[in-house]
Amino acid sequence: MSFPYSPTLTLQWQDMGKWRVVYAPDFEACNAQPVYAGEAYRFVLDISDLLHADQENTIEVSNLADAGLAQRVGGDLNLVIGMMRLNLAEGRSAIKDAASVMEEPVNRGEPLAGPAEYQHGAFNTGGFEITVDGVRYPFETLVSYPGGGFNRLEASPEPTVEGQLGWFTSLRGGEEPLIVGEGPDYELRRSISFDDGHIEVSDTWVNKRNRDLGLIVDNRVMLDGDRRIHIAGSTDPARNRYYSPANPSVYVAGDDHGIGLICEDDVYRNQAWLHYDADANATGLRTEMLWLPAGGEYTLRWSIYPMASADYFDFINAVRRDWGSNYLTPGPWAFFSPDSIIEMPIEDLRAQLDKQALDYFIYCGGWVDRQADSHTIGFRTYVLDDYWASFRDRLRQAIDKIHEARPGSTCLVYYDTQRDSFPDANVRYADSAITSPAGEHSFTEWSGQFSISWSMVATLENSFGRAMLDAVDEYFDQMGVDGLYWDEMETTGYGQPLISHLFGDGYSCVLDPETNEVDHQVAVQSIAGEGHRVAVVQKVYDRGGMVMGNGPAFTRRLLELRVPRIVEEQHNDVWWYEGLLDTPLGYLSSYVAFDRFVRVVNQASLPVATHWSLYEHEVQPHLFPFTPIELHPGYLLGEERIVVSRPGNYGWHGERTLARVIHFGTDGMITDRAFTTTVAEEARTAVELAEGELVVLERIPVTVTPEDGEATVSNVRYDETGLSLTVRSDAGVTVAIEGGATMQVGPGEQTVTMEIGGQG
Known part of the structure; x- marks a missing residue:
C-alpha cells in the first residue's frame, strides 16, 4: 500500500x-x-x-x-x-478471513507475559533461525552491491540464490556465533548473542574500496502463513512501508507467542524503513542509505524479542524496560497566551489554576503578536528581533504572574530549530538549509496565512545551530523562563525522514537505483542535529531549567536525558504509536470534551490539555505525577497510580498495596461509585466501567495482609491525617501504614480507623 x-x-x-x-x-x-x-x-x-x-x-x-x-x-x-x-x-472474502488474524489481545490488569523460551541456530550461509512454540522463524539479510544486485545471507545449510561474483560467507560456532561475509567491495562481521530475554545482532559492514560505498541492508524474518503484523505499532494494512525512528519496530504475532524486531543503534533507527513484503511474506528493518567512506566501517545493531504472548504491548513494555523509558512523567499541563494571563485578576487566576492543580505551563506555538499584526509569525532566532520586544516583555509579565498565582510552577516558552522566520534567513543561515535534491531551500508560507518560514537544520557546527544555542540564554535572561517548550524537536512530521541535500551527516547517502552506487551524501536531520539537541538540553539543565519536547526521542542519548515529550494524538488514530518508547503524553489541542481525555487513555497515554480555564471535569489533578511501569491501551500502570478506561482487575503486581479508587463519569466529574479490593497474595480491585468513563487508582502507603486466605477491602479513605476502611476476612488481617502504625484486625467485617503516626 x-x-x-x-x-x-x-x-x-x-x-x-x-x-x-x-x-x-x-x-x-x-x-x-x-x-x-x-x-x-x-x-x-474488497x-x-x-x-x-x-x-x-x-x-x-x-x-x-x-x-x-x-x-x-x-x-x-x-x-x-x-x-x-x-x-x-x-x-x-480475504478481508473477512483476516478479522480473526488481526484480533488483538486486551490486557485488563494481568502481568506481562515475559520472554518466551526458544531454540536457535546459525548457518554458514550467513543467516540464522529461532524456533518459538514450535514455529520456525528464519532470518535472512539482503545487502546491495555495486552494479545493481543483492547478496543474501540465508537461513539454510546451502545457498539457494547466487550473489555477487566472489561473495562468500562462513560461520564460527559457539555461544555467540560469528559470521563472516566477504566480497570484492565490502566485508561483514556478524556477531549474535542469544540471551534469555532477547537476541542481539551486531553487523559490522566494512568498505574495502578506495572510494565511498553506499549500501541497502534489509534484515528480515521470513513468515509462514497469515500473521498479524505491527509496523511501528500499527496493524493498518496500508502501512507496509513506514519510517519511525521513535518506534523502529516490527512485531509478528503467533497463536500464543510473538517475536519483535527493533533497531538498536541510532543511525539504523534513523535510516530504517519498517516494511512488510507480501511477495516474500517477510517483514523487517531496511536501510537504503548507509554510507561508508573509503576504508570505513559501521555497525548496525538490532534485536529480536521472542515473547510468550501475542500481545504487542508485552513486547513494547519489554523494550521500554531495556531502554530505560520508565522515568517520571510530570503534569498536569496547560498552554497559555501572555495577554489573557496579564488581563485576569490575580485572585481569579489563582482559583483557576488551583482548581486543575496545574503546575506546568507552555506558551504555545509559532509566535504571533496580535497586538501588532496577525500575519507575522516568529520562529527560532527571529523571536529575538526588535519586532518582538513588546511580546517578550509581556511573556515575562505573564510568567511572573503565574509564579505569583501558583508558587513553584514551571513556565516554558516556545522554541523550535526546524524553521527560522527572518525574511533573509535563507541568506543569513545559508550553511544550515534543508534543501531538495535540486538544491532548492525548503520553506513554507502557510498558504498565505503567515509570513515566510525557512526550513533549517541546526548542528553544533553550522551558523544556525550556534545561534540557537546562544538563544537559550536570551530566553532565560529576557523572559524569565523556567525552560523551553521545544516544538518539532526531532522532525516536522512522521512517516518520512527530514533530509537536507546540502551536506552529509557522515552516515547517509542517496543511491543510484540502477547501479547501487553513491549518487550523493545527505543529512538526515535527526542524525546531523543530535549533538546540537543534546547541547541545548544540557544548557537548559545547567541553568536549572526544564525542557518539554513535542515529538518522541529519535536517539538513545536524547532518551537518556529524560525530557518529557508529547505526541500530537489529536490529528489521527495512528500517531500515538510513535510515543510508545517515551513519556506517555498525548496532546489534546483545542478539544475540551471529556471524551477526548478518555480517547488519549485508550491510546496508552495521559492527556496534555491546552486550556487552563475551560475544563469543568475534574480528572487532571488525579493523573500526575506518573512514573510508568507498563503501558497498554486503556490501562496505564504507574508507580504512583493506575489509570484505566476499560473493565478489569487492577493492582500492583505482587503487592498488597491499597489504592484510593476514584471514578469519573462520562462528564468527567467524580462520582460516589464504590469498588471492592480483594487481597490474597496481592491486592486487586475489580473495576466495572461503561464506555467513556475513567477510573484512577491512587496508590496509598497502606498494605493489608490476611492471616489466612483472602480479605476484601472497601470504603478506603486516606489523607495526611489518617486512614479509614472497611475490611472483611475469615481469619483476620494486619493493616500497616508504611513507616508508621500497624493494626491487627479480627475476623468478620470490621471498620478500621488509624491516625497517621499513631495507633488507631
Missing part, C-alpha cells in the same frame, strides 16, 4: 481514510513511470466487510482535494473516473 516515489520519499496509496490518486492529463501517462509499475490508475478494493445484507448499499466517491491544493499545483483537480465496476466472486 506504499511505494518509494523517490530515493528519499515514500508515498502511501491510502492513509487516514483517504486514497491517493495521480495528477495526470489522461489514463496513460503515469503508467510509463517505473514507480507505478504500470498500475497508476487501477484500484481493486468491500465485503462494508456491505449490509439486510439493506440497500450505496457506494459514494468523494473528491477531497481543496482549493489550497489546487492553487499549489496550478490546476482545477477535478476527479475523473474512467470506469467503475462491481464484481461478485465465489468463496469467502
Whole structure:
C-alpha cells in the first residue's frame, strides 16, 4: 500500500481514510513511470466487510482535494473516473478471513507475559533461525552491491540464490556465533548473542574500496502463513512501508507467542524503513542509505524479542524496560497566551489554576503578536528581533504572574530549530538549509496565512545551530523562563525522514537505483542535529531549567536525558504509536470534551490539555505525577497510580498495596461509585466501567495482609491525617501504614480507623 516515489520519499496509496490518486492529463501517462509499475490508475478494493445484507448499499466517491491544493499545483483537480465496476466472486472474502488474524489481545490488569523460551541456530550461509512454540522463524539479510544486485545471507545449510561474483560467507560456532561475509567491495562481521530475554545482532559492514560505498541492508524474518503484523505499532494494512525512528519496530504475532524486531543503534533507527513484503511474506528493518567512506566501517545493531504472548504491548513494555523509558512523567499541563494571563485578576487566576492543580505551563506555538499584526509569525532566532520586544516583555509579565498565582510552577516558552522566520534567513543561515535534491531551500508560507518560514537544520557546527544555542540564554535572561517548550524537536512530521541535500551527516547517502552506487551524501536531520539537541538540553539543565519536547526521542542519548515529550494524538488514530518508547503524553489541542481525555487513555497515554480555564471535569489533578511501569491501551500502570478506561482487575503486581479508587463519569466529574479490593497474595480491585468513563487508582502507603486466605477491602479513605476502611476476612488481617502504625484486625467485617503516626 506504499511505494518509494523517490530515493528519499515514500508515498502511501491510502492513509487516514483517504486514497491517493495521480495528477495526470489522461489514463496513460503515469503508467510509463517505473514507480507505478504500470498500475497508476487501477484500484481493486474488497468491500465485503462494508456491505449490509439486510439493506440497500450505496457506494459514494468523494473528491477531497481543496482549493489550497489546487492553487499549489496550478490546476482545477477535478476527479475523473474512467470506469467503475462491481464484481461478485465465489468463496469467502480475504478481508473477512483476516478479522480473526488481526484480533488483538486486551490486557485488563494481568502481568506481562515475559520472554518466551526458544531454540536457535546459525548457518554458514550467513543467516540464522529461532524456533518459538514450535514455529520456525528464519532470518535472512539482503545487502546491495555495486552494479545493481543483492547478496543474501540465508537461513539454510546451502545457498539457494547466487550473489555477487566472489561473495562468500562462513560461520564460527559457539555461544555467540560469528559470521563472516566477504566480497570484492565490502566485508561483514556478524556477531549474535542469544540471551534469555532477547537476541542481539551486531553487523559490522566494512568498505574495502578506495572510494565511498553506499549500501541497502534489509534484515528480515521470513513468515509462514497469515500473521498479524505491527509496523511501528500499527496493524493498518496500508502501512507496509513506514519510517519511525521513535518506534523502529516490527512485531509478528503467533497463536500464543510473538517475536519483535527493533533497531538498536541510532543511525539504523534513523535510516530504517519498517516494511512488510507480501511477495516474500517477510517483514523487517531496511536501510537504503548507509554510507561508508573509503576504508570505513559501521555497525548496525538490532534485536529480536521472542515473547510468550501475542500481545504487542508485552513486547513494547519489554523494550521500554531495556531502554530505560520508565522515568517520571510530570503534569498536569496547560498552554497559555501572555495577554489573557496579564488581563485576569490575580485572585481569579489563582482559583483557576488551583482548581486543575496545574503546575506546568507552555506558551504555545509559532509566535504571533496580535497586538501588532496577525500575519507575522516568529520562529527560532527571529523571536529575538526588535519586532518582538513588546511580546517578550509581556511573556515575562505573564510568567511572573503565574509564579505569583501558583508558587513553584514551571513556565516554558516556545522554541523550535526546524524553521527560522527572518525574511533573509535563507541568506543569513545559508550553511544550515534543508534543501531538495535540486538544491532548492525548503520553506513554507502557510498558504498565505503567515509570513515566510525557512526550513533549517541546526548542528553544533553550522551558523544556525550556534545561534540557537546562544538563544537559550536570551530566553532565560529576557523572559524569565523556567525552560523551553521545544516544538518539532526531532522532525516536522512522521512517516518520512527530514533530509537536507546540502551536506552529509557522515552516515547517509542517496543511491543510484540502477547501479547501487553513491549518487550523493545527505543529512538526515535527526542524525546531523543530535549533538546540537543534546547541547541545548544540557544548557537548559545547567541553568536549572526544564525542557518539554513535542515529538518522541529519535536517539538513545536524547532518551537518556529524560525530557518529557508529547505526541500530537489529536490529528489521527495512528500517531500515538510513535510515543510508545517515551513519556506517555498525548496532546489534546483545542478539544475540551471529556471524551477526548478518555480517547488519549485508550491510546496508552495521559492527556496534555491546552486550556487552563475551560475544563469543568475534574480528572487532571488525579493523573500526575506518573512514573510508568507498563503501558497498554486503556490501562496505564504507574508507580504512583493506575489509570484505566476499560473493565478489569487492577493492582500492583505482587503487592498488597491499597489504592484510593476514584471514578469519573462520562462528564468527567467524580462520582460516589464504590469498588471492592480483594487481597490474597496481592491486592486487586475489580473495576466495572461503561464506555467513556475513567477510573484512577491512587496508590496509598497502606498494605493489608490476611492471616489466612483472602480479605476484601472497601470504603478506603486516606489523607495526611489518617486512614479509614472497611475490611472483611475469615481469619483476620494486619493493616500497616508504611513507616508508621500497624493494626491487627479480627475476623468478620470490621471498620478500621488509624491516625497517621499513631495507633488507631
